[in-house]
Amino acid sequence: MQIINDPAYMQKTAESLRLKHQLIAVVMTMGALHEGHLSLLKIAKENAGTVILTIFVNPRQFGPDEDFHRYPRPFEKDAAMAKAAGVDYLFAPDVESMYTEGFQTQVNTGDITNRFEGEKRPGHFNGMATVVLKLLMISKAHLAIFGEKDAQQLAVIKRMVRDFNLGTTIIEAPVVRNEDGLATSSRNIYLSSQERQQATVLYQGILRAKELVAQGMTETEKILEEVAAVIGSAPDATIDYTGIVDADTFAETGTLRPNAHHRLLLAVWIGSTRLIDNSILEPLEQSAAQDT
Amino acid sequence: MQIINDPAYMQKTAESLRLKHQLIAVVMTMGALHEGHLSLLKIAKENAGTVILTIFVNPRQFGPDEDFHRYPRPFEKDAAMAKAAGVDYLFAPDVESMYTEGFQTQVNTGDITNRFEGEKRPGHFNGMATVVLKLLMISKAHLAIFGEKDAQQLAVIKRMVRDFNLGTTIIEAPVVRNEDGLATSSRNIYLSSQERQQATVLYQGILRAKELVAQGMTETEKILEEVAAVIGSAPDATIDYTGIVDADTFAETGTLRPNAHHRLLLAVWIGSTRLIDNSILEPLEQSAAQDT
Numbered sequence: 001m002q003i004i005n006d007p008a009y010m011q012k013t014a015e016s017l018r019l020k021h022q023l024i025a026v027v028m029t030m031g032a033l034h035e036g037h038l039s040l041l042k043i044a045k046e047n048a049g050t051v052i053l054t055i056f057v058n059p060r061q062f063g064p065d066e067d068f069h070r071y072p073r074p075f076e077k078d079a080a081m082a083k084a085a086g087v088d089y090l091f092a093p094d095v096e097s098m099y100t101e102g103f104q105t106q107v108n109t110g111d112i113t114n115r116f117e118g119e120k121r122p123g124h125f126n127g128m129a130t131v132v133l134k135l136l137m138i139s140k141a142h143l144a145i146f147g148e149k150d151a152q153q154l155a156v157i158k159r160m161v162r163d164f165n166l167g168t169t170i171i172e173a174p175v176v177r178n179e180d181g182l183a184t185s186s187r188n189i190y191l192s193s194q195e196r197q198q199a200t201v202l203y204q205g206i207l208r209a210k211e212l213v214a215q216g217m218t219e220t221e222k223i224l225e226e227v228a229a230v231i232g233s234a235p236d237a238t239i240d241y242t243g244i245v246d247a248d249t250f251a252e253t254g255t256l257r258p259n260a261h262h263r264l265l266l267a268v269w270i271g272s273t274r275l276i277d278n279s280i281l282e283p284l285e286q287s288a289a290q291d292t
Numbered sequence: 293m294q295i296i297n298d299p300a301y302m303q304k305t306a307e308s309l310r311l312k313h314q315l316i317a318v319v320m321t322m323g324a325l326h327e328g329h330l331s332l333l334k335i336a337k338e339n340a341g342t343v344i345l346t347i348f349v350n351p352r353q354f355g356p357d358e359d360f361h362r363y364p365r366p367f368e369k370d371a372a373m374a375k376a377a378g379v380d381y382l383f384a385p386d387v388e389s390m391y392t393e394g395f396q397t398q399v400n401t402g403d404i405t406n407r408f409e410g411e412k413r414p415g416h417f418n419g420m421a422t423v424v425l426k427l428l429m430i431s432k433a434h435l436a437i438f439g440e441k442d443a444q445q446l447a448v449i450k451r452m453v454r455d456f457n458l459g460t461t462i463i464e465a466p467v468v469r470n471e472d473g474l475a476t477s478s479r480n481i482y483l484s485s486q487e488r489q490q491a492t493v494l495y496q497g498i499l500r501a502k503e504l505v506a507q508g509m510t511e512t513e514k515i516l517e518e519v520a521a522v523i524g525s526a527p528d529a530t531i532d533y534t535g536i537v538d539a540d541t542f543a544e545t546g547t548l549r550p551n552a553h554h555r556l557l558l559a560v561w562i563g564s565t566r567l568i569d570n571s572i573l574e575p576l577e578q579s580a581a582q583d584t
Contacts, residue, residue, distance in 0.1 A: 011459055105402055108398040162395075166429055
């Protein structure tokens with residue numbers, strides 16, 4: 001595994017690989033690698049001859065009150081995990097080389113980020129999309145693997161790839177969960193052991209929603225009420241938002257439609273740690289058909 | 293010369309060319325080709341084995357009161373000129389294939405567009421930069437040739453290429469002028485013969501500025517006053533703006549600095565047609581040195 005810090009050198013290396021007809025897959029992270037990231041790398045290995053892992057804690061996707069400085073940066077451990085996972089190139093630039101003097105051009109992600117994470121974290125998605133665009137250009141990847149965990153991020157990136165004709169194939173990787181259902185996240189390490197136990201209410205909320213939908217419920221307001229009740233059972237849980245949206249446009253929907261691609265979204269504070277989770281909801285064909 | 297309308301097919305073609313180690317240059321136009329465009333194509337031919345010409349009248353860089361519908365579209369004539377100029381691929385997509393359903397991601401060009409053309413034409417540079425990014429992705433060009441005529445556009449594109457790590461080399465082509473100094477422009481055809489004569493005041497203003505600078509004048513306000521007097525001598529001329537800026541950042545400057553890259557900018561209405569022009573100003577080393 002080669003570690004590269006310089007964006008121009010990474011780009012030149014990627015260009016040579018392309019000219020040698022190598023298929024390149026990229027996995028973008030902010031480091032602090034966990035099982036979720038390893039699952040993305042596994043998909044990358046299965047789909048491409050060359051795997052580039054990027055580690056870059058991007059200041060432009062953190063808000064002023066967010067945890068940029070507190071964000072974990074265990075580089076040596078990450079590099080060892082990357083090597084073990086079969087990564088070919090670990091690209092880890094510093095902030096100055098990514099945002100050179102006079103930097104000012106940004107991606108504007110549009111209506112898809114007016115709500116949910118975009119509303120709660122102003123500027124987050126523009127900063128994220130900008131760095132994803134930069135990393136796609138630098139890595140010259142044919143394939144990029146992103147987790148469904150960050151569902152709105154995934155939708156924004158897919159939209160950007162189409163809108164800007166980037167030509168990259170985006171592969172969606174399912175959420176990786178602990179045995180009790182908690183989605184893996186770099187932020188889970190902030191949880192106390194009591195909070196860690198309570199954090200399972202997000203997944204329990206998802207299971208409750210799936211159960212209701214399987215029973216034929218299509219009214220999203222009612223489903224979200226029941227989800228809120230499950231989450232509210234944890235004493236240190238505070239709902240930031242819940243929603244049920246079209247999985248591509250992130251437009252909210254009042255009634256589940258048959259054969260549509262709906263997603264349940266959750267953002268919940270457990271103590272002082274904010275967790276997100278989500279799941280596709282598939283309405284029953286027969287019950288949904290009654291609404292049309 | 294092959295004419296291609298489909299963005300995906302153009303991109304695929306360009307990718308094959310790259311894999312055959314072909315060097316690709318792109319010239320982007322809105323059609324209505326004139327001597328100015330031909331000079332860009334000539335530079336492209338000199339620098340690359342494959343030349344792609346794009347013709348796309350981009351609705352997203354016209355304001356609501358601008359001439360999108362009135363803009364000339366002489367496609368057959370353009371194609372003949374392109375072929376004669378040695379173009380290999382003429383890429384001419386329609387609006388629907390460039391802005392597909394749900395399109396919403398845009399480039400935000402930043403402070404460089406707060407003034408001058410950016411201020412006068414809100415949204416213009418974001419729309420322009422977005423389509424330039426798309427056309428760079430579709431054409432997969434190693435080189436892109438842009439004219440100095442649209443100086444702020446050139447600065448915005450250079451900034452975007454750096455900020456987004458696009459890896460494209462931008463070549464700047466000098467302004468092409470008619471014998472009497474009027475810069476070639478697709479909009480010149482809107483001028484009546486009387487207006488056409490008066491339109492030379494832009495170039496006369498540039499010559500006056502150069503003369504003053506050669507005489508040692510470094511105060512930009514005084515230079516612009518003299519330029520305004522020259523332009524004001526034409527009865528149908530109305531100044532939209534004049535300015536002297538740093539050529540890279542487009543920040544205005546009060547005093548010409550030695551060894552700096554300054555540009556004089558002009559936008560002038562001649563009757564109901566708006567013309568722009570510009571020129572690099574090079575202060576005398578000895579006179580400029582007195583100010584430091």
